[in-house]
Amino acid sequence: MENSRQTPHSGYHWNGSDQRFFEGWYYRVTLPQWGQTFGFMYSIDDPIGNQPHSGGAAQILGANNQYLCRTFPNIRNFWANRNKLELGHWGKTQLSLKPQLLDPVIFEQQIKQGYQATDTLNQGYICDKRNNFYCRWQYKINPIDGWGNRDLPQKATAGWLSYLPIFDPGWQVLMAQGTATGYIDWNGEKYEFIDAPAYSEKNWGRSFPQKWFWINCNSFIEEYDLALTAVGGIRDVFGLTESVGLIGLHYQGKFYEFERGNSKLSWQVEPWGQWEMQGKNQDFIITIIGTTEESGNYVRVPTAEGLQFRCRDTMQGNITLELSQSQGNLIVKATSFLGGLEIGGAPWESVWIN
Structure with a gap:
Protein backbone atom coordinates (compact mmCIF):
# COMPACT_ATOMS: atom_id res chain seq x y z
CA MET A 1 0.00 0.00 0.00
CA GLU A 2 1.36 3.42 -0.88
CA ASN A 3 2.34 5.44 2.16
CA SER A 4 -0.59 7.82 1.52
CA GLN A 19 1.42 -10.13 29.53
CA ARG A 20 -1.46 -11.79 27.67
CA PHE A 21 -1.41 -10.63 24.03
CA PHE A 22 -2.77 -11.61 20.64
CA GLU A 23 -2.74 -10.05 17.21
CA PHE A 38 -12.57 -16.90 0.92
CA GLY A 39 -11.57 -15.45 4.29
CA PHE A 40 -8.01 -15.98 5.57
CA MET A 41 -7.43 -15.48 9.30
CA TYR A 42 -3.91 -15.35 10.75
CA SER A 43 -3.12 -14.99 14.45
CA ILE A 44 -0.34 -15.08 17.01
CA ASP A 45 -0.92 -15.59 20.75
CA LEU A 61 -13.38 -19.97 5.72
CA GLY A 62 -13.63 -21.16 2.16
CA ALA A 63 -15.99 -22.28 -0.58
CA ASN A 64 -19.54 -23.05 0.59
CA ASN A 65 -18.63 -21.98 4.15
CA GLN A 66 -16.18 -24.87 4.53
CA TYR A 67 -13.49 -24.44 7.18
CA LEU A 68 -9.81 -25.30 7.37
CA CYS A 69 -7.36 -24.64 10.21
CA ARG A 70 -3.66 -25.23 10.84
CA THR A 71 -1.82 -24.33 14.04
CA PHE A 72 1.84 -23.31 14.25
CA PRO A 73 3.08 -23.95 17.80
CA ASN A 74 6.63 -22.67 17.15
CA ILE A 75 6.39 -18.91 17.78
CA ARG A 76 10.03 -18.46 16.66
CA ASN A 77 8.90 -19.10 13.11
CA PHE A 78 6.47 -16.18 13.24
CA TRP A 79 7.61 -12.75 12.06
CA ALA A 80 5.94 -9.36 11.56
CA ASN A 81 7.00 -5.81 10.69
CA ARG A 82 6.40 -3.14 13.33
CA ASN A 83 6.27 -0.33 10.76
CA LYS A 84 4.03 -1.67 8.01
CA LEU A 85 1.76 -4.53 7.05
CA GLU A 86 4.04 -7.54 6.66
CA LEU A 87 3.83 -10.86 8.50
CA GLY A 88 4.22 -14.59 8.12
CA HIS A 89 4.52 -17.91 9.88
CA TRP A 90 6.61 -20.84 8.66
CA GLN A 113 3.31 -25.24 5.44
CA GLY A 114 2.76 -21.60 6.32
CA TYR A 115 1.82 -18.20 4.96
CA GLN A 116 3.13 -14.71 4.24
CA ALA A 117 1.07 -11.57 3.76
CA THR A 118 1.61 -7.87 3.06
CA ASP A 119 -0.46 -4.98 1.77
CA THR A 120 0.06 -6.27 -1.78
CA LEU A 121 0.42 -10.07 -1.35
CA ASN A 122 -1.34 -12.98 0.32
CA GLN A 123 0.27 -16.41 -0.09
CA GLY A 124 0.40 -19.74 1.69
CA TYR A 125 -0.31 -23.44 1.97
CA ILE A 126 -1.94 -25.35 4.82
CA CYS A 127 -3.22 -28.92 5.07
CA ASP A 128 -5.32 -30.85 7.57
CA LYS A 129 -3.31 -34.00 8.25
CA ARG A 130 -6.39 -35.90 9.36
CA ASN A 131 -7.98 -35.92 5.92
CA ASN A 132 -5.36 -34.25 3.67
CA PHE A 133 -7.77 -31.43 2.90
CA TYR A 134 -5.62 -28.51 1.76
CA CYS A 135 -5.58 -24.97 0.46
CA ARG A 136 -2.83 -23.28 -1.55
CA TRP A 137 -3.20 -19.61 -2.42
CA GLN A 138 -1.28 -16.76 -3.94
CA TYR A 139 -2.67 -13.45 -5.09
CA LYS A 140 -1.46 -9.90 -5.57
CA ILE A 141 -3.44 -7.05 -4.07
CA ASN A 142 -4.05 -3.57 -5.45
CA PRO A 143 -5.25 -1.36 -2.55
CA ILE A 144 -7.89 1.26 -3.43
CA ASP A 145 -9.42 2.46 -0.14
CA GLY A 146 -8.01 2.12 3.36
CA TRP A 147 -10.14 3.83 6.02
CA GLY A 148 -11.03 7.36 5.00
CA ASN A 149 -11.41 9.50 1.91
CA ARG A 150 -9.38 8.03 -0.92
CA ASP A 151 -7.07 10.98 -1.51
CA LEU A 152 -6.55 12.04 2.10
CA PRO A 153 -4.42 10.58 4.93
CA LEU A 164 -3.56 4.70 23.83
CA PRO A 165 -3.92 1.47 25.85
CA ILE A 166 -7.54 2.25 26.69
CA PHE A 167 -9.70 -0.05 24.58
CA ASP A 168 -9.44 -3.82 24.35
CA PRO A 169 -9.24 -5.12 21.76
CA GLY A 170 -7.87 -2.71 19.18
CA TRP A 171 -9.35 -2.86 15.69
CA GLN A 172 -8.30 -1.43 12.35
CA VAL A 173 -9.71 -1.79 8.85
CA LEU A 174 -6.55 -1.99 6.76
CA MET A 175 -8.15 -2.01 3.31
CA ALA A 176 -11.88 -1.47 2.85
CA GLN A 177 -11.63 -1.89 -0.90
CA GLY A 178 -9.02 -3.37 -3.19
CA THR A 179 -8.62 -5.84 -6.03
CA ALA A 180 -6.91 -9.23 -6.04
CA THR A 181 -5.37 -11.16 -8.92
CA GLY A 182 -4.08 -14.72 -8.57
CA TYR A 183 -5.41 -18.11 -7.57
CA ILE A 184 -6.82 -20.18 -4.71
CA ASP A 185 -6.54 -23.97 -4.91
CA TRP A 186 -9.22 -25.27 -2.55
CA ASN A 187 -8.47 -28.97 -2.21
CA GLY A 188 -8.15 -29.45 -5.97
CA GLU A 189 -10.80 -26.92 -7.01
CA LYS A 190 -8.72 -24.11 -8.48
CA TYR A 191 -10.12 -20.59 -8.67
CA GLU A 192 -8.15 -18.20 -10.88
CA PHE A 193 -9.25 -14.59 -10.78
CA ILE A 194 -8.39 -11.08 -11.98
CA ASP A 195 -9.34 -7.90 -10.11
CA ALA A 196 -11.61 -9.67 -7.61
CA PRO A 197 -12.87 -7.58 -4.64
CA ALA A 198 -10.45 -7.78 -1.70
CA TYR A 199 -10.55 -6.64 1.93
CA SER A 200 -8.34 -6.75 5.05
CA GLU A 201 -8.50 -5.81 8.73
CA LYS A 202 -6.79 -6.62 12.03
CA ASN A 203 -7.31 -6.88 15.81
CA TRP A 204 -4.92 -6.89 18.76
CA GLY A 205 -5.07 -6.93 22.55
CA ARG A 206 -5.88 -9.43 25.32
CA SER A 207 -9.00 -11.02 23.81
CA PHE A 208 -11.91 -10.38 21.45
CA PRO A 209 -14.96 -8.42 22.71
CA GLN A 210 -17.36 -10.09 25.11
CA LYS A 211 -20.05 -9.95 22.43
CA TRP A 212 -20.15 -8.56 18.91
CA PHE A 213 -21.60 -8.62 15.41
CA TRP A 214 -20.02 -7.71 12.07
CA ILE A 215 -21.47 -6.84 8.64
CA ASN A 216 -19.08 -6.48 5.74
CA CYS A 217 -19.25 -6.38 1.96
CA PHE A 238 -10.10 0.44 31.78
CA GLY A 239 -11.48 -2.84 33.08
CA LEU A 240 -15.10 -1.77 32.60
CA THR A 241 -17.35 -2.59 29.65
CA GLU A 242 -19.22 -0.45 27.14
CA SER A 243 -21.43 -1.05 24.13
CA VAL A 244 -20.15 0.59 20.94
CA GLY A 245 -20.96 0.59 17.24
CA LEU A 246 -19.54 1.90 14.01
CA ILE A 247 -20.52 2.08 10.34
CA GLY A 248 -18.03 2.95 7.61
CA LEU A 249 -19.00 3.26 3.94
CA HIS A 250 -16.64 3.99 1.06
CA TYR A 251 -18.42 5.11 -2.10
CA GLN A 252 -16.71 6.49 -5.19
CA GLY A 253 -13.71 7.70 -3.20
CA LYS A 254 -15.70 9.39 -0.42
CA PHE A 255 -15.87 8.07 3.13
CA TYR A 256 -19.10 8.18 5.14
CA GLU A 257 -18.53 7.43 8.82
CA PHE A 258 -21.15 6.92 11.49
CA GLU A 259 -19.81 6.61 15.03
CA ARG A 260 -20.94 7.69 18.45
CA GLY A 261 -19.08 11.00 18.26
CA ASN A 262 -21.08 12.20 15.24
CA SER A 263 -24.11 9.93 14.91
CA LYS A 264 -26.92 8.06 16.56
CA LEU A 265 -26.54 4.32 16.02
CA SER A 266 -29.16 1.64 16.55
CA TRP A 267 -29.32 -2.06 15.80
CA GLN A 268 -31.43 -5.17 16.15
CA VAL A 269 -29.51 -8.40 15.66
CA GLU A 270 -30.95 -11.91 16.01
CA PRO A 271 -28.88 -14.75 17.51
CA TRP A 272 -28.57 -15.84 13.86
CA GLY A 273 -30.18 -15.01 10.52
CA GLN A 274 -31.06 -11.30 10.75
CA TRP A 275 -28.92 -8.17 11.18
CA GLU A 276 -30.41 -4.66 11.07
CA MET A 277 -28.46 -1.47 11.73
CA GLN A 278 -29.05 2.23 11.20
CA GLY A 279 -26.91 5.34 11.54
CA LYS A 280 -28.13 8.95 11.55
CA ASN A 281 -26.34 12.26 11.77
CA GLN A 282 -27.07 15.83 10.70
CA GLU A 293 -30.57 -18.89 5.52
CA GLU A 294 -27.10 -20.46 5.52
CA SER A 295 -26.03 -22.22 8.69
CA GLY A 296 -22.58 -20.63 8.33
CA ASN A 297 -19.63 -22.03 10.20
CA TYR A 298 -17.76 -21.47 13.45
CA VAL A 299 -14.24 -20.09 13.47
CA ARG A 300 -11.74 -19.69 16.28
CA VAL A 301 -11.07 -16.29 17.84
CA PRO A 302 -8.60 -15.21 20.52
CA THR A 303 -9.93 -15.29 24.07
CA ALA A 304 -8.34 -15.10 27.51
CA GLU A 305 -8.12 -18.89 27.26
CA GLY A 306 -6.52 -18.94 23.79
CA LEU A 307 -8.22 -19.67 20.46
CA GLN A 308 -11.81 -20.82 20.92
CA PHE A 309 -14.83 -21.46 18.66
CA ARG A 310 -16.79 -18.38 19.70
CA CYS A 311 -17.57 -16.82 16.34
CA ARG A 312 -20.17 -17.81 13.72
CA ASP A 313 -19.74 -16.62 10.14
CA THR A 314 -21.20 -16.80 6.71
CA MET A 315 -19.64 -15.33 3.57
CA GLN A 316 -22.83 -15.79 1.57
CA GLY A 317 -25.09 -13.33 3.35
CA ASN A 318 -27.72 -11.16 1.69
CA ILE A 319 -27.12 -7.45 2.31
CA THR A 320 -29.16 -4.38 1.40
CA LEU A 321 -27.89 -0.91 2.18
CA GLU A 322 -29.34 2.50 1.55
CA LEU A 323 -27.53 5.83 2.08
CA SER A 324 -29.45 9.10 1.85
CA GLN A 325 -28.94 12.72 2.68
CA SER A 326 -30.73 13.72 5.86
CA GLN A 327 -33.35 15.62 3.83
CA GLY A 328 -34.18 12.43 1.98
CA ASN A 329 -32.24 12.52 -1.30
CA LEU A 330 -30.97 9.03 -2.14
CA ILE A 331 -27.20 8.72 -2.61
CA VAL A 332 -26.86 4.99 -3.18
CA LYS A 333 -28.89 1.82 -2.77
CA ALA A 334 -27.25 -1.56 -3.34
CA THR A 335 -27.60 -5.27 -2.67
CA SER A 336 -25.32 -8.28 -2.43
CA PHE A 337 -25.58 -12.04 -1.96
CA LEU A 338 -21.90 -12.30 -1.02
CA GLY A 339 -21.82 -10.36 2.23
CA GLY A 340 -19.98 -11.27 5.39
CA LEU A 341 -22.29 -11.69 8.39
CA GLU A 342 -21.01 -12.64 11.83
CA ILE A 343 -21.91 -12.91 15.47
CA GLY A 344 -19.49 -13.66 18.27
CA GLY A 345 -19.07 -13.98 22.00
CA ALA A 346 -21.79 -14.96 24.41
CA PRO A 347 -24.55 -15.16 25.28
CA TRP A 348 -26.70 -14.91 22.13
CA GLU A 349 -29.92 -16.21 23.65
CA SER A 350 -32.18 -13.42 22.42
CA VAL A 351 -32.34 -10.45 20.06
CA TRP A 352 -29.71 -7.76 20.76
CA ILE A 353 -31.40 -4.38 20.58
CA ASN A 354 -29.46 -1.16 21.02
Whole structure:
Protein backbone atom coordinates (compact mmCIF):
# COMPACT_ATOMS: atom_id res chain seq x y z
CA MET A 1 0.00 0.00 0.00
CA GLU A 2 1.36 3.42 -0.88
CA ASN A 3 2.34 5.44 2.16
CA SER A 4 -0.59 7.82 1.52
CA ARG A 5 -2.97 4.84 1.74
CA GLN A 6 -1.37 2.94 4.61
CA THR A 7 -3.66 3.08 7.58
CA PRO A 8 -2.60 3.68 11.18
CA HIS A 9 -1.93 0.46 13.09
CA SER A 10 -0.69 -1.38 9.99
CA GLY A 11 2.43 -2.49 11.88
CA TYR A 12 2.79 -5.24 14.48
CA HIS A 13 1.80 -4.13 18.01
CA TRP A 14 3.53 -6.52 20.41
CA ASN A 15 6.03 -4.66 22.61
CA GLY A 16 7.89 -7.66 24.04
CA SER A 17 5.79 -7.88 27.19
CA ASP A 18 5.02 -11.22 28.85
CA GLN A 19 1.42 -10.13 29.53
CA ARG A 20 -1.46 -11.79 27.67
CA PHE A 21 -1.41 -10.63 24.03
CA PHE A 22 -2.77 -11.61 20.64
CA GLU A 23 -2.74 -10.05 17.21
CA GLY A 24 -4.89 -11.24 14.33
CA TRP A 25 -5.17 -10.38 10.64
CA TYR A 26 -8.03 -11.01 8.24
CA TYR A 27 -7.76 -11.07 4.44
CA ARG A 28 -10.70 -11.73 2.16
CA VAL A 29 -11.23 -12.17 -1.57
CA THR A 30 -14.70 -12.41 -3.12
CA LEU A 31 -15.36 -14.26 -6.36
CA PRO A 32 -18.75 -13.16 -7.76
CA GLN A 33 -18.50 -15.34 -10.87
CA TRP A 34 -18.47 -18.43 -8.64
CA GLY A 35 -20.67 -17.05 -5.88
CA GLN A 36 -17.89 -17.75 -3.37
CA THR A 37 -15.79 -15.87 -0.84
CA PHE A 38 -12.57 -16.90 0.92
CA GLY A 39 -11.57 -15.45 4.29
CA PHE A 40 -8.01 -15.98 5.57
CA MET A 41 -7.43 -15.48 9.30
CA TYR A 42 -3.91 -15.35 10.75
CA SER A 43 -3.12 -14.99 14.45
CA ILE A 44 -0.34 -15.08 17.01
CA ASP A 45 -0.92 -15.59 20.75
CA ASP A 46 1.54 -14.73 23.55
CA PRO A 47 4.56 -14.41 21.21
CA ILE A 48 7.00 -14.24 24.11
CA GLY A 49 6.67 -18.04 24.20
CA ASN A 50 6.45 -20.64 26.98
CA GLN A 51 2.94 -19.51 27.89
CA PRO A 52 -0.13 -21.79 27.96
CA HIS A 53 -1.52 -20.24 24.78
CA SER A 54 1.69 -19.34 22.91
CA GLY A 55 1.50 -20.16 19.23
CA GLY A 56 0.05 -19.17 15.89
CA ALA A 57 -2.68 -20.30 13.54
CA ALA A 58 -4.00 -19.91 10.02
CA GLN A 59 -7.71 -20.42 9.43
CA ILE A 60 -9.65 -20.29 6.18
CA LEU A 61 -13.38 -19.97 5.72
CA GLY A 62 -13.63 -21.16 2.16
CA ALA A 63 -15.99 -22.28 -0.58
CA ASN A 64 -19.54 -23.05 0.59
CA ASN A 65 -18.63 -21.98 4.15
CA GLN A 66 -16.18 -24.87 4.53
CA TYR A 67 -13.49 -24.44 7.18
CA LEU A 68 -9.81 -25.30 7.37
CA CYS A 69 -7.36 -24.64 10.21
CA ARG A 70 -3.66 -25.23 10.84
CA THR A 71 -1.82 -24.33 14.04
CA PHE A 72 1.84 -23.31 14.25
CA PRO A 73 3.08 -23.95 17.80
CA ASN A 74 6.63 -22.67 17.15
CA ILE A 75 6.39 -18.91 17.78
CA ARG A 76 10.03 -18.46 16.66
CA ASN A 77 8.90 -19.10 13.11
CA PHE A 78 6.47 -16.18 13.24
CA TRP A 79 7.61 -12.75 12.06
CA ALA A 80 5.94 -9.36 11.56
CA ASN A 81 7.00 -5.81 10.69
CA ARG A 82 6.40 -3.14 13.33
CA ASN A 83 6.27 -0.33 10.76
CA LYS A 84 4.03 -1.67 8.01
CA LEU A 85 1.76 -4.53 7.05
CA GLU A 86 4.04 -7.54 6.66
CA LEU A 87 3.83 -10.86 8.50
CA GLY A 88 4.22 -14.59 8.12
CA HIS A 89 4.52 -17.91 9.88
CA TRP A 90 6.61 -20.84 8.66
CA GLY A 91 5.85 -24.46 9.32
CA LYS A 92 7.95 -27.14 7.66
CA THR A 93 11.02 -25.86 5.85
CA GLN A 94 14.68 -26.72 5.30
CA LEU A 95 15.68 -23.06 5.21
CA SER A 96 18.12 -22.07 7.94
CA LEU A 97 17.66 -18.31 7.67
CA LYS A 98 15.55 -16.22 10.03
CA PRO A 99 11.84 -16.16 9.07
CA GLN A 100 11.20 -13.20 6.79
CA LEU A 101 9.39 -12.07 3.66
CA LEU A 102 10.43 -14.25 0.72
CA ASP A 103 10.09 -13.98 -3.01
CA PRO A 104 6.80 -15.79 -3.79
CA VAL A 105 8.58 -18.35 -5.96
CA ILE A 106 11.08 -19.19 -3.20
CA PHE A 107 8.30 -19.31 -0.62
CA GLU A 108 6.36 -21.86 -2.65
CA GLN A 109 9.46 -23.97 -3.15
CA GLN A 110 10.80 -23.87 0.40
CA ILE A 111 7.91 -23.42 2.85
CA LYS A 112 5.95 -26.65 3.08
CA GLN A 113 3.31 -25.24 5.44
CA GLY A 114 2.76 -21.60 6.32
CA TYR A 115 1.82 -18.20 4.96
CA GLN A 116 3.13 -14.71 4.24
CA ALA A 117 1.07 -11.57 3.76
CA THR A 118 1.61 -7.87 3.06
CA ASP A 119 -0.46 -4.98 1.77
CA THR A 120 0.06 -6.27 -1.78
CA LEU A 121 0.42 -10.07 -1.35
CA ASN A 122 -1.34 -12.98 0.32
CA GLN A 123 0.27 -16.41 -0.09
CA GLY A 124 0.40 -19.74 1.69
CA TYR A 125 -0.31 -23.44 1.97
CA ILE A 126 -1.94 -25.35 4.82
CA CYS A 127 -3.22 -28.92 5.07
CA ASP A 128 -5.32 -30.85 7.57
CA LYS A 129 -3.31 -34.00 8.25
CA ARG A 130 -6.39 -35.90 9.36
CA ASN A 131 -7.98 -35.92 5.92
CA ASN A 132 -5.36 -34.25 3.67
CA PHE A 133 -7.77 -31.43 2.90
CA TYR A 134 -5.62 -28.51 1.76
CA CYS A 135 -5.58 -24.97 0.46
CA ARG A 136 -2.83 -23.28 -1.55
CA TRP A 137 -3.20 -19.61 -2.42
CA GLN A 138 -1.28 -16.76 -3.94
CA TYR A 139 -2.67 -13.45 -5.09
CA LYS A 140 -1.46 -9.90 -5.57
CA ILE A 141 -3.44 -7.05 -4.07
CA ASN A 142 -4.05 -3.57 -5.45
CA PRO A 143 -5.25 -1.36 -2.55
CA ILE A 144 -7.89 1.26 -3.43
CA ASP A 145 -9.42 2.46 -0.14
CA GLY A 146 -8.01 2.12 3.36
CA TRP A 147 -10.14 3.83 6.02
CA GLY A 148 -11.03 7.36 5.00
CA ASN A 149 -11.41 9.50 1.91
CA ARG A 150 -9.38 8.03 -0.92
CA ASP A 151 -7.07 10.98 -1.51
CA LEU A 152 -6.55 12.04 2.10
CA PRO A 153 -4.42 10.58 4.93
CA GLN A 154 -6.04 7.44 6.26
CA LYS A 155 -7.71 7.26 9.67
CA ALA A 156 -7.59 5.00 12.70
CA THR A 157 -10.81 2.98 12.67
CA ALA A 158 -11.39 3.51 16.40
CA GLY A 159 -10.23 7.14 16.39
CA TRP A 160 -7.25 8.84 18.01
CA LEU A 161 -7.84 7.13 21.37
CA SER A 162 -6.87 3.84 19.69
CA TYR A 163 -3.24 4.93 20.04
CA LEU A 164 -3.56 4.70 23.83
CA PRO A 165 -3.92 1.47 25.85
CA ILE A 166 -7.54 2.25 26.69
CA PHE A 167 -9.70 -0.05 24.58
CA ASP A 168 -9.44 -3.82 24.35
CA PRO A 169 -9.24 -5.12 21.76
CA GLY A 170 -7.87 -2.71 19.18
CA TRP A 171 -9.35 -2.86 15.69
CA GLN A 172 -8.30 -1.43 12.35
CA VAL A 173 -9.71 -1.79 8.85
CA LEU A 174 -6.55 -1.99 6.76
CA MET A 175 -8.15 -2.01 3.31
CA ALA A 176 -11.88 -1.47 2.85
CA GLN A 177 -11.63 -1.89 -0.90
CA GLY A 178 -9.02 -3.37 -3.19
CA THR A 179 -8.62 -5.84 -6.03
CA ALA A 180 -6.91 -9.23 -6.04
CA THR A 181 -5.37 -11.16 -8.92
CA GLY A 182 -4.08 -14.72 -8.57
CA TYR A 183 -5.41 -18.11 -7.57
CA ILE A 184 -6.82 -20.18 -4.71
CA ASP A 185 -6.54 -23.97 -4.91
CA TRP A 186 -9.22 -25.27 -2.55
CA ASN A 187 -8.47 -28.97 -2.21
CA GLY A 188 -8.15 -29.45 -5.97
CA GLU A 189 -10.80 -26.92 -7.01
CA LYS A 190 -8.72 -24.11 -8.48
CA TYR A 191 -10.12 -20.59 -8.67
CA GLU A 192 -8.15 -18.20 -10.88
CA PHE A 193 -9.25 -14.59 -10.78
CA ILE A 194 -8.39 -11.08 -11.98
CA ASP A 195 -9.34 -7.90 -10.11
CA ALA A 196 -11.61 -9.67 -7.61
CA PRO A 197 -12.87 -7.58 -4.64
CA ALA A 198 -10.45 -7.78 -1.70
CA TYR A 199 -10.55 -6.64 1.93
CA SER A 200 -8.34 -6.75 5.05
CA GLU A 201 -8.50 -5.81 8.73
CA LYS A 202 -6.79 -6.62 12.03
CA ASN A 203 -7.31 -6.88 15.81
CA TRP A 204 -4.92 -6.89 18.76
CA GLY A 205 -5.07 -6.93 22.55
CA ARG A 206 -5.88 -9.43 25.32
CA SER A 207 -9.00 -11.02 23.81
CA PHE A 208 -11.91 -10.38 21.45
CA PRO A 209 -14.96 -8.42 22.71
CA GLN A 210 -17.36 -10.09 25.11
CA LYS A 211 -20.05 -9.95 22.43
CA TRP A 212 -20.15 -8.56 18.91
CA PHE A 213 -21.60 -8.62 15.41
CA TRP A 214 -20.02 -7.71 12.07
CA ILE A 215 -21.47 -6.84 8.64
CA ASN A 216 -19.08 -6.48 5.74
CA CYS A 217 -19.25 -6.38 1.96
CA ASN A 218 -17.39 -4.87 -1.01
CA SER A 219 -19.03 -6.90 -3.77
CA PHE A 220 -22.38 -5.34 -4.64
CA ILE A 221 -24.52 -6.10 -7.67
CA GLU A 222 -25.40 -2.53 -8.63
CA GLU A 223 -22.23 -0.67 -7.57
CA TYR A 224 -18.59 -1.60 -8.15
CA ASP A 225 -16.99 1.23 -6.16
CA LEU A 226 -18.73 0.58 -2.83
CA ALA A 227 -17.51 -1.00 0.41
CA LEU A 228 -19.30 -1.44 3.75
CA THR A 229 -18.06 -2.32 7.22
CA ALA A 230 -20.41 -2.18 10.21
CA VAL A 231 -19.92 -3.52 13.74
CA GLY A 232 -21.36 -3.49 17.21
CA GLY A 233 -19.68 -4.84 20.30
CA ILE A 234 -19.20 -4.86 24.05
CA ARG A 235 -15.55 -4.07 24.78
CA ASP A 236 -13.32 -3.41 27.77
CA VAL A 237 -12.40 0.15 28.77
CA PHE A 238 -10.10 0.44 31.78
CA GLY A 239 -11.48 -2.84 33.08
CA LEU A 240 -15.10 -1.77 32.60
CA THR A 241 -17.35 -2.59 29.65
CA GLU A 242 -19.22 -0.45 27.14
CA SER A 243 -21.43 -1.05 24.13
CA VAL A 244 -20.15 0.59 20.94
CA GLY A 245 -20.96 0.59 17.24
CA LEU A 246 -19.54 1.90 14.01
CA ILE A 247 -20.52 2.08 10.34
CA GLY A 248 -18.03 2.95 7.61
CA LEU A 249 -19.00 3.26 3.94
CA HIS A 250 -16.64 3.99 1.06
CA TYR A 251 -18.42 5.11 -2.10
CA GLN A 252 -16.71 6.49 -5.19
CA GLY A 253 -13.71 7.70 -3.20
CA LYS A 254 -15.70 9.39 -0.42
CA PHE A 255 -15.87 8.07 3.13
CA TYR A 256 -19.10 8.18 5.14
CA GLU A 257 -18.53 7.43 8.82
CA PHE A 258 -21.15 6.92 11.49
CA GLU A 259 -19.81 6.61 15.03
CA ARG A 260 -20.94 7.69 18.45
CA GLY A 261 -19.08 11.00 18.26
CA ASN A 262 -21.08 12.20 15.24
CA SER A 263 -24.11 9.93 14.91
CA LYS A 264 -26.92 8.06 16.56
CA LEU A 265 -26.54 4.32 16.02
CA SER A 266 -29.16 1.64 16.55
CA TRP A 267 -29.32 -2.06 15.80
CA GLN A 268 -31.43 -5.17 16.15
CA VAL A 269 -29.51 -8.40 15.66
CA GLU A 270 -30.95 -11.91 16.01
CA PRO A 271 -28.88 -14.75 17.51
CA TRP A 272 -28.57 -15.84 13.86
CA GLY A 273 -30.18 -15.01 10.52
CA GLN A 274 -31.06 -11.30 10.75
CA TRP A 275 -28.92 -8.17 11.18
CA GLU A 276 -30.41 -4.66 11.07
CA MET A 277 -28.46 -1.47 11.73
CA GLN A 278 -29.05 2.23 11.20
CA GLY A 279 -26.91 5.34 11.54
CA LYS A 280 -28.13 8.95 11.55
CA ASN A 281 -26.34 12.26 11.77
CA GLN A 282 -27.07 15.83 10.70
CA ASP A 283 -26.04 15.11 7.10
CA PHE A 284 -26.77 11.46 6.28
CA ILE A 285 -28.87 8.40 7.10
CA ILE A 286 -27.76 4.83 6.42
CA THR A 287 -29.82 1.67 6.79
CA ILE A 288 -28.35 -1.83 6.55
CA ILE A 289 -30.18 -5.14 6.50
CA GLY A 290 -28.39 -8.48 6.43
CA THR A 291 -30.05 -11.89 6.25
CA THR A 292 -29.00 -15.48 5.70
CA GLU A 293 -30.57 -18.89 5.52
CA GLU A 294 -27.10 -20.46 5.52
CA SER A 295 -26.03 -22.22 8.69
CA GLY A 296 -22.58 -20.63 8.33
CA ASN A 297 -19.63 -22.03 10.20
CA TYR A 298 -17.76 -21.47 13.45
CA VAL A 299 -14.24 -20.09 13.47
CA ARG A 300 -11.74 -19.69 16.28
CA VAL A 301 -11.07 -16.29 17.84
CA PRO A 302 -8.60 -15.21 20.52
CA THR A 303 -9.93 -15.29 24.07
CA ALA A 304 -8.34 -15.10 27.51
CA GLU A 305 -8.12 -18.89 27.26
CA GLY A 306 -6.52 -18.94 23.79
CA LEU A 307 -8.22 -19.67 20.46
CA GLN A 308 -11.81 -20.82 20.92
CA PHE A 309 -14.83 -21.46 18.66
CA ARG A 310 -16.79 -18.38 19.70
CA CYS A 311 -17.57 -16.82 16.34
CA ARG A 312 -20.17 -17.81 13.72
CA ASP A 313 -19.74 -16.62 10.14
CA THR A 314 -21.20 -16.80 6.71
CA MET A 315 -19.64 -15.33 3.57
CA GLN A 316 -22.83 -15.79 1.57
CA GLY A 317 -25.09 -13.33 3.35
CA ASN A 318 -27.72 -11.16 1.69
CA ILE A 319 -27.12 -7.45 2.31
CA THR A 320 -29.16 -4.38 1.40
CA LEU A 321 -27.89 -0.91 2.18
CA GLU A 322 -29.34 2.50 1.55
CA LEU A 323 -27.53 5.83 2.08
CA SER A 324 -29.45 9.10 1.85
CA GLN A 325 -28.94 12.72 2.68
CA SER A 326 -30.73 13.72 5.86
CA GLN A 327 -33.35 15.62 3.83
CA GLY A 328 -34.18 12.43 1.98
CA ASN A 329 -32.24 12.52 -1.30
CA LEU A 330 -30.97 9.03 -2.14
CA ILE A 331 -27.20 8.72 -2.61
CA VAL A 332 -26.86 4.99 -3.18
CA LYS A 333 -28.89 1.82 -2.77
CA ALA A 334 -27.25 -1.56 -3.34
CA THR A 335 -27.60 -5.27 -2.67
CA SER A 336 -25.32 -8.28 -2.43
CA PHE A 337 -25.58 -12.04 -1.96
CA LEU A 338 -21.90 -12.30 -1.02
CA GLY A 339 -21.82 -10.36 2.23
CA GLY A 340 -19.98 -11.27 5.39
CA LEU A 341 -22.29 -11.69 8.39
CA GLU A 342 -21.01 -12.64 11.83
CA ILE A 343 -21.91 -12.91 15.47
CA GLY A 344 -19.49 -13.66 18.27
CA GLY A 345 -19.07 -13.98 22.00
CA ALA A 346 -21.79 -14.96 24.41
CA PRO A 347 -24.55 -15.16 25.28
CA TRP A 348 -26.70 -14.91 22.13
CA GLU A 349 -29.92 -16.21 23.65
CA SER A 350 -32.18 -13.42 22.42
CA VAL A 351 -32.34 -10.45 20.06
CA TRP A 352 -29.71 -7.76 20.76
CA ILE A 353 -31.40 -4.38 20.58
CA ASN A 354 -29.46 -1.16 21.02
